[in-house]
Amino acid sequence: MAMDLCIDGESIVDEADFHARIRDASGVEWYGGSLDALFDLLVAVVDPPIAIRLRHAAAARLTVGARFDRILTVILDAIALRGGTAITLVLES
Numbered sequence: 001m002a003m004d005l006c007i008d009g010e011s012i013v014d015e016a017d018f019h020a021r022i023r024d025a026s027g028v029e030w031y032g033g034s035l036d037a038l039f040d041l042l043v044a045v046v047d048p049p050i051a052i053r054l055r056h057a058a059a060a061r062l063t064v065g066a067r068f069d070r071i072l073t074v075i076l077d078a079i080a081l082r083g084g085t086a087i088t089l090v091l092e093s
Contacts, residue, residue: 003027003046006053009060015067018060035074042078048086057091 005025012018019033026046031037042050052075054060061068072091079087 002048003050003052005051006055007060009054009056009058009063012060012063015064015071018064018068018071035070038071039074039078042075042087043081048082050087051090052088053090053092055092058093 003026005022007018007021012021016033019031019038022038022041023029023031023033026041028041028045031041064071072089075087075089079089
Protein backbone atom coordinates (compact mmCIF):
# COMPACT_ATOMS: atom_id res chain seq x y z
CA MET A 1 0.00 0.00 0.00
CA ALA A 2 1.44 3.38 -1.03
CA MET A 3 0.77 6.58 0.86
CA ASP A 4 -0.06 10.04 -0.48
CA LEU A 5 -0.41 12.54 2.35
CA CYS A 6 -1.18 16.24 2.08
CA ILE A 7 -1.59 18.13 5.33
CA ASP A 8 -2.60 21.77 5.58
CA GLY A 9 -0.66 23.14 8.52
CA GLU A 10 -3.20 25.88 9.11
CA SER A 11 -5.76 23.27 10.11
CA ILE A 12 -3.54 21.28 12.51
CA VAL A 13 -4.65 21.65 16.13
CA ASP A 14 -1.90 19.69 17.91
CA GLU A 15 0.59 16.84 17.51
CA ALA A 16 -2.09 14.18 18.06
CA ASP A 17 -4.08 15.67 15.16
CA PHE A 18 -0.98 15.51 12.95
CA HIS A 19 -0.52 11.82 13.79
CA ALA A 20 -4.24 11.11 13.25
CA ARG A 21 -3.92 12.47 9.71
CA ILE A 22 -0.91 10.23 9.10
CA ARG A 23 -2.95 7.26 10.38
CA ASP A 24 -5.83 8.12 8.04
CA ALA A 25 -3.57 8.59 5.00
CA SER A 26 -1.65 5.38 5.61
CA GLY A 27 -4.72 3.24 6.21
CA VAL A 28 -2.86 1.61 9.11
CA GLU A 29 -5.44 1.67 11.91
CA TRP A 30 -3.01 0.42 14.56
CA TYR A 31 -0.51 3.25 13.91
CA GLY A 32 0.57 4.34 17.39
CA GLY A 33 0.85 8.09 16.84
CA SER A 34 4.36 8.49 18.23
CA LEU A 35 7.72 9.38 16.70
CA ASP A 36 8.89 5.75 16.88
CA ALA A 37 5.66 4.58 15.26
CA LEU A 38 6.06 7.19 12.52
CA PHE A 39 9.57 5.97 11.73
CA ASP A 40 8.44 2.33 11.66
CA LEU A 41 5.49 3.21 9.45
CA LEU A 42 7.68 5.00 6.92
CA VAL A 43 10.52 2.47 6.75
CA ALA A 44 8.84 -0.88 7.30
CA VAL A 45 5.06 -0.78 6.98
CA VAL A 46 4.01 1.40 4.05
CA ASP A 47 5.31 0.46 0.60
CA PRO A 48 6.81 3.18 -1.56
CA PRO A 49 6.16 5.51 -3.09
CA ILE A 50 5.35 7.63 -0.05
CA ALA A 51 4.56 11.27 -0.80
CA ILE A 52 4.27 13.74 2.07
CA ARG A 53 3.29 17.34 1.34
CA LEU A 54 2.95 19.85 4.16
CA ARG A 55 1.17 23.00 3.08
CA HIS A 56 1.54 25.99 5.41
CA ALA A 57 4.33 24.17 7.26
CA ALA A 58 5.21 27.34 9.20
CA ALA A 59 1.69 27.44 10.65
CA ALA A 60 2.00 23.80 11.73
CA ARG A 61 5.34 24.60 13.36
CA LEU A 62 3.73 27.43 15.35
CA THR A 63 0.90 25.18 16.51
CA VAL A 64 2.86 22.01 17.28
CA GLY A 65 6.04 23.77 18.46
CA ALA A 66 9.40 22.06 18.76
CA ARG A 67 7.78 18.64 18.36
CA PHE A 68 7.12 19.59 14.73
CA ASP A 69 10.89 19.73 14.24
CA ARG A 70 11.16 16.25 15.76
CA ILE A 71 8.48 14.96 13.36
CA LEU A 72 10.40 16.40 10.41
CA THR A 73 13.63 14.85 11.70
CA VAL A 74 11.96 11.42 11.83
CA ILE A 75 10.67 11.85 8.27
CA LEU A 76 14.11 12.95 7.06
CA ASP A 77 15.74 9.98 8.84
CA ALA A 78 13.30 7.63 7.09
CA ILE A 79 14.11 9.26 3.74
CA ALA A 80 17.83 8.77 4.38
CA LEU A 81 17.35 5.14 5.34
CA ARG A 82 15.11 4.20 2.42
CA GLY A 83 17.16 6.17 -0.11
CA GLY A 84 16.25 7.07 -3.65
CA THR A 85 12.77 8.35 -4.22
CA ALA A 86 10.92 5.97 -1.90
CA ILE A 87 9.77 8.90 0.23
CA THR A 88 9.33 12.46 -0.96
CA LEU A 89 8.75 15.40 1.35
CA VAL A 90 7.58 18.80 0.18
CA LEU A 91 7.32 21.69 2.64
CA GLU A 92 5.38 24.75 1.61
CA SER A 93 5.24 27.92 3.70
